[in-house]
Amino acid sequence: MASGTAHHATGWAAGVIAAALVTRMGADGPWHLFAALAFVAGVAGGTAPDWLEVAWWSKKRRLWCTHRTITHWGIGWIALLVGSYRELGHQWWAAPAFGFACGGLIHLFADWPNPLGVPWIMRRHSLNWWRSGHCDLIVVAASWVAAWFFAVHGVPHSWSLEPLRRLV
16 A cells, blocks of 8 residues: 555546546536546545545444455446546536546555555455555656656557447
8 A cells, every 4th residue: 555645646646647638538628627627536536445435424434344445446446437438528527537537546556566455356466566655656656657648648549548438
């Protein structure tokens, strides 16, 4: 698990990625409002897998599910990303949902190198590269390199994402 600071920093990078892709898709809306919503949602999504575990409806605010279970499930975040991408430019909620999914996925990528891993499909998988809190600089730097890449280049033409629009 990356530190909370690393998750916040990678969430900001996810917001940049989401806003850049929403803009490149021409789904940024009037006055770039939807791009801004995608950015804000990306920042929030960067920490979402952790704060979604908290039972906000109870006084004690304990976890309602075990850490790194359902809120860290890769399939759910990927489904949200694909579904919202498919609706970009057609539904107002698609841009913030896309940003939120970008943030959630970047959170999972930051947790993946940890021995605890993340449940991508059925059970947890770990890259087992380092322990919690170590190498946060690598995770943050990699996320900001990705943000720079998507902001400058968008999606390369060789990565045809058009089939995602037909999914779901």
